Amino acid sequence: MSATTQTPTAPDSGTTAKSRFSALLGDRRLPVLVTATLFLAMYIAGLSRYQNYGFGEPQVFLNLFIDNGYLLVAAVGATFVILSGGIDLSVGSVIGFTTMFTAWLVERQGVPLPLAVLLALGVGAFGGFLMGYVIHNFEIQPFIVTLAGLFLFRGLCLVISKESISISDSSVSSLAQTRVSLGLGELSIGALAALVVIGVAFYVLHYTRFGRRVYAIGGNEQSAMLMGLPQGRTKIAVYTVSGFCSALAGLLFMLYIQSGDPLHAVGMELDAIAATVIGGTLLTGGSGYVIGTLFGVLVLGLIKSIIQFEGTLSSWWTKIATGVLLCAFILIQRAMTSRNKT
Amino acid sequence: MAEPRPVLEMTGIVKEFPGVRALSGVDFRLFPGEIHALMGENGAGKSTLIKVLTGVHSLDGGTITLDGKSVRFASPLQAQQAGINTVYQEVNLCPNLSVAENIFIGREPTRFGRIQWKRMRKEAAELVDRLGLDIDVTAPLSAYPLAVQQLVAIVRSVSTGDGTGDGEGQGTKVLVLDEPTSSLDRDEVLELFRLMRRLKDEGVAILFVSHFLDQIYEICDRMTVLRNGTLVGEHMVSDLDQVGLIQLMIGKELDKLEELHEHQLRADVGETLLHAEGLGRTGRIAPFDLEIKKGEVVGLAGLLGSGRTELARLLFGADQPDGGKVTVAGKQVPMNAPNDAIDAGVAFCSENRKTEGLVPDLTVRENIILALQAARGWTRPIPAAQRDELVAKYIKALDIRPANPEARVGQLSGGNQQKVLLARWLITEPRLLILDEPTRGIDIGAKAEIQKLVVSLSEDGMSVLYIAAELEEVLRLSHTIGVLRDRKLVARLTNGPEITPSRILETIASGEHQ
Structure with missing residues (x-):
């Protein structure tokens, strides 16, 4: 096939149903569409089943954001890392550490809240930076380095205190109670912050050189280097972003739970990764959208809500449903990547 | 033609690697608006020269002058900023x-x-x-x-x-194209050439490396020939014919190739060895019938993507067919997995020798012994003495260089890697050997050796299914030529004086058997 025979809309100019199907499979937006459709279908199913129990209330929908704001922020960080072709296992530990660290600063040391927040974000971002630095400069698998980060931050939690620290600071509780009315319902500060993070992440990924470099090194790191892109700097920045997002997620989590506990958010990195993958980001990197991650988190949140509405089901069904979904979405990814290879 | 000032001049270039002098005093110049071929066998120093020019390797001696200014690049980025760009x-x-x-x-x-x-x-x-x-x-x-x-x-x-x-x-002054055509088919090459001519008209100096001599003669104005890291000469393409060029490149008379040209294919082939009926796989290749006789070389001709490899993979059981059956020597073989094929005496040398064939980090010996060991099963290791003897025999028979069974395969040149892959399958003494593009990306000397080997295998009674992009190559070797078009086996031609490359091209173009 020569270039001259390409019509301007080459990739989807297929006329037969089959080639249209394969063009659709090749479209990188497909997984996001699938996830969004799944979310809608689940929502409608929930409506028809639990309508009499108030599932149709707008607030039920908005609660998805309130109850999962921290996960959303963590998943945005995970999306950056996975897009770049890496993985970050330290997310849950950094979240747990942030809750402990902030609670300790505010309750035990009497540090004013705004300063504690800044310190917590700084420590999280710095931890991410260090991991990125080690990954790039010593050419070590991100899996191993962030696994070390996982243990390190969890250990640091216990260094601060073995007991949980509940937060009685009045500004924290008033922040946690604050609700912003949207007419149909209301959102918490945490949910709003998560939405802002989504918006900023979208802008960064699609409208800045840094964002495009994240996609480029996820697509082919070697090529990115040969094209003269600063792939090392980008990588380090990606883990810094993830560390920052984890710390922010930790703050939101603390706001949600109003305590610091050394065992908060154990394993949450896996939820973040699951949400990202269900949202259509390829684990191999280079393909995916932060909007997909939003839907991924919403789907996971909706599963929880539905199980609550069902009432009789054990909450472990959340895990089972997540596992099944994850498996299905990995298979879709596989179909996509194998199609791209031929 | 009055010669303007060269945009790039490399003088007395020396590059040494531990133990090897890759380039010794090579001169090279490039004029604006010309396409300049860099010729030489594998290992002649083409890649090294390019890497020195583009800043990948540092310089051990000599000077590079770009636009009259002396330059020295520490990284590809610096070279790019100075206007030297490379496409690999x-x-x-x-x-x-x-x-x-x-x-x-x-x-x-x-x-x-x-x-x-x-x-x-x-x-x-x-x-x-x-x-x-x-x-x-x-x-x-x-x-x-x-x-x-x-x-x-x-x-x-x-x-x-x-x-x-x-x-x-x-702006780009020098464009280096390092073997851009090795996996393109004819139309795609023409498209590339069109772009090259366009850039040439805009005054860009293009350095072009290709293993295909016809392409050099089609597109290039001038060429520089290297051999063993030294400059052999710079010639206008119009002043040097292909035979002269090959002699310059390999530095000896063309006895190897001539021998092959004069070689008469064995006329009598034995009885049917493999018979495929209605074998096919949706989306890969339409159902086909194919008969391969004992000692026969069947060539497959067709454009890239016409289904050549797919056909071969079906015959080897690497892909599962949707329907049809295969009989080998009268017995039906299931062909569900490569093991079935190997048991039936079929061997397959993949076109991607790097990703689907060789294990680059293992030694030559380990790579050669791999298939035989697999055929015996892991519970019955081959005795060391027998193993070493076999490996030595094939290294000698195929002239694998270096003749060191402990060398890592990844460090061998392309041609020698191909020979190692061949040795691996030959050692299992197959009845049918499938060769998918065995000569791609290897130099002309090694190419001739592999082709000679195919002929002698056929004389010994081994059947060969031979896939190659170059029609001349298929024609030279095959008793029978299967022509593929659009993932369909459209014709079967018995080789003879009346079969020419243009005849095959017509068959491919028309898609019919006349």
Whole structure:
């Protein structure tokens, strides 16, 4: 096939149903569409089943954001890392550490809240930076380095205190109670912050050189280097972003739970990764959208809500449903990547 | 032709690697608006010279003058900024990004840090248009075949410093194309050549490396020939014919090739060895019938992507057929997995010797012994003495260099890697040997040796299914030629004086057996 025979809309100019199907499979937006459709279908199913129990209330929908704001922020960080072709296992530990660290600063040391927040974000971002630095400069698998980060931050939690620290600071509780009315319902500060993070992440990924470099090194790191892109700097920045997002997620989590506990958010990195993958980001990197991650988190949140509405089901069904979904979405990814290879 | 001042002059270039002198005092010059071929066998120093020029390797001696100024590059980026751009055999772009992004990434037009997508797409479209290409710049790169991706790589490299904002770069003066055509088919090569001519008219000096002599003669103005790291000569292409060029490259008379040309194919072939009936796989290759006789060489001709490899993979059980059956020596074979084929005496040398064949980190000995050991099963290791004897025998028979069974395969040249792969299968003494592009990307001497080997195997009674991109090669070796077109076996021609490359091309073009 020569270039001259390409019509301007080459990739989807297929006329037969089959080639249209394969063009659709090749479209990188497909997984996001699938996830969004799944979310809608689940929502409608929930409506028809639990309508009499108030599932149709707008607030039920908005609660998805309130109850999962921290996960959303963590998943945005995970999306950056996975897009770049890496993985970050330290997310849950950094979240747990942030809750402990902030609670300790505010309750035990009497540090004013705004300063504690800044310190917590700084420590999280710095931890991410260090991991990125080690990954790039010593050419070590991100899996191993962030696994070390996982243990390190969890250990640091216990260094601060073995007991949980509940937060009685009045500004924290008033922040946690604050609700912003949207007419149909209301959102918490945490949910709003998560939405802002989504918006900023979208802008960064699609409208800045840094964002495009994240996609480029996820697509082919070697090529990115040969094209003269600063792939090392980008990588380090990606883990810094993830560390920052984890710390922010930790703050939101603390706001949600109003305590610091050394065992908060154990394993949450896996939820973040699951949400990202269900949202259509390829684990191999280079393909995916932060909007997909939003839907991924919403789907996971909706599963929880539905199980609550069902009432009789054990909450472990959340895990089972997540596992099944994850498996299905990995298979879709596989179909996509194998199609791209031929 | 009055000679203007060369844009690039390399004088007395010396490059040493531990224990090897890769280049000793090579001179090379490049004029604006010319296409200059760098010729030589594998290991002659072509790649090293290019890497020295593009800043990948440092210089151990000699000078490089670009536009009258002495230069020395410490990295590919520096070379790019000075106007020397390289497109490698493997496309070094990001398949997940759009064409426009691949052209502009790293220097996207921005305003207050925000990427101006519209402007970027427009500029990319203009650039593509100006170079006479018809590519949708908004489509992801992976939507296009390799050939188009290569063109995009060229567009990217010639567009650096195209007034896109950052002020770096001074426009491309020298474009280095390192074997861009090795995996392209004829139409794609023509498209590439069109682009090259266009750039040449714009005054870009192009350094072109290719193993295909016909392409050199079609597109190049001048050539520099290297042998063993030394300069053999610089010639106008019009002054040197192909035979003369090959002699310069290998430094001896063409006895090897001549011998092959005069060789008469064994006329009598034995009885049917393999018979495939209605074998096919949806989307890969339409059901086909194929008969291969004992000692017969069956060549497959067809364009890249016409189903040559797919056919071979079905015969080897590497892909499962939708229907049809295969009989080998009268017995039906299930062909559900390569093991079935290996048990039936079928061996398959893949075209991707790096990814699907050899294990680069294992030694020559281990690679050769792999298939035989697999056939015996892991519970019955081959005795060391017998193993060493077998390996030594095949290293000698195939003239694998270096003749060291402990050398790591990854360090061997392409031709020698191919021989190792061949040895691996020959050692199992197959009845049918499937060779998928065994001569791709290897130099002319090794090519001739492999072809000679095929002929002698056939004389010993082994059947061979031979796949090659070059029609002449298929014609020279095959008793029977299967012609493929659009994933369908359209014709079976018995080789004879009346069968010529143009006849085969006609068959491919018309898709009919006349």
